[in-house]
Amino acid sequence: MSKKSPLVVANWKLNGGTDLIAASVASIRNLNFNARIGIAPPYVYISGLVNVLRNSSIMVGSQNISKFESGAFTGETSAQMLKEVGCDFCLIGHSERRQVFLENNQSCRTKVERALVAGVMPIVCIGENLQQYELGLTRDILYRQLHQTLDGLDLTGETLCIAYEPVWAIGTGKAASPEVVAEVHEFIYQELDAILGSAANEVNILYGGSVKKDNAAELLAINHVDGLLVGGASLDPEHFAQICAAANQVES
């Protein structure tokens, strides 16, 4: 089975700074990647990171974008602004945004539209919480997240990426089992096929939730796992470099 070139994205959340930028770039910039690598630092570090990574294929992204284009929206940052400072991608609808900042599928949909207009690749994060998982509602939740966010949008596979992050696996040290990941990624692929048709083949579907250097290769070997979204482990430059190296081994 041939796989698509994987995408590994570091989500630094509300962590990091100039020291982490220097250490992370030093540990990955000279690896010769088959995989695509991206880093999403806090907004204020984006320009600095873009600057350091000039002439490198490593991508830079944001962890969020505004659903507004411009105007009196104190504290917001638009997709257009992020494009202007060099962002290649943005995370949309991370579970922490959904839980803490009350984002929903409708606001995520607006953000995806903004990102597409600006030319910033949206990485749409979806996933069920523990209660939903235990009640067997995973498919229902993901179905709604995917369809309410994406149905009817003008999408091609290359402009979109999905990250499946079961909320119960984020930051817990317990990644979803390979069986669960395989089943859910197959389901996501089928739904993307229903939404996008053959363009679904171009969409990288990432797994996120307690990805570590020790489980990266196993996760990447699963059908329809086309990359990883890495939180905690991306704050350790050596560990992140090893995860990138695991992605590099995937035969495409």
Ligand code: PGA
């Ligand atoms: P984690 O976070 O790798 O620390 O579990 C992943 C994420 O929230 O994107």
